[in-house]
Amino acid sequence: MVKSKYETHVMPYFDDIFFWRSHDWDLVAIAAELGIAKSTFLKYKKEHSDLSDLLKKAEKAKPRYIAIKAESALRDKLQDREVEEVQQEQWVDKNGVITKKHIKKIKKIIPADTTAIIFALKNTDSERWNDRSQVEVSGNVSMSNPYENLTEEELRRLANGIDGT
Template sequence: MAENGKYKDWINDEGLLKIEGWARDGLTDKEIAYNIGITQATFYCWLRKYKKFKDAVKNGKEVVDRKTENALLKRALGYEYEEITKTEQNGKEIIKTVTKHIPPDVTAIIFWLKNRKPKQWRDVNKLEIDKPVQIEQSTQIDLSKLTKDEILNITREAFKND
């Protein structure tokens, strides 16, 4: 089977390390498959069939996923960092350290909360009503397409019950 032959080229330590590295670097499954020289369908087949292959992809992705989660959380909470500037004054080098503050990012906060606590923070809220409610339906009519008589009839019908 040709697929098994090609797979064996990647199951060794060097091949698995490359695959894990590509996943860690953020390459998509399609891009990793291209680098290996297989189709995306074959890539998914290998994930199901070969544990070492699956583990290499999974381990690489876990690292970058964790780094991304940490970066998102850092942006959501805000952070401080030190900025070092070097200037020269009267022939002397002056090194100045300034602490910079990055405030919390509202977009990152919203994204974090919607994904971590969807029941409390999703955009859609459910309203449960335990007794019957009468709902009035309004209809908009384009009066420009109606005759004068049709408009009068609609008006009469609308105010007939008042």
């Protein structure tokens, strides 16, 4: 008996499909990775509840993946990082022929991100790093409107800059 593409190209890769979708792959990329058209993948999603359920579970797992990525990026920004920048220089003679090439490697230090440090401190040790002050207000606050007793005509004159006196 001949197996369908669903059985050969999709079902054996359920674990991969879950991983890809939960790691923010779109359905076009997943279908391409499986070697099927997007339309075929969408058809399988409609026809097979097991695939549909798998994709729904993967969608629910996606925010956790994004949070993990964000936490990792924040950790990277909390410390100085060394990067190597490569620059290529070349000298050309008057005929346009390259006479000499030189590759320069420059090491740079990217300092830790101050904003990331503040964010991390306020969220991990808020008792020591919370700069919010507690202000208590009591009593009555009244706001009076100096224009409340004016007529509409007087208000229009004021708005147009016409002095009525």
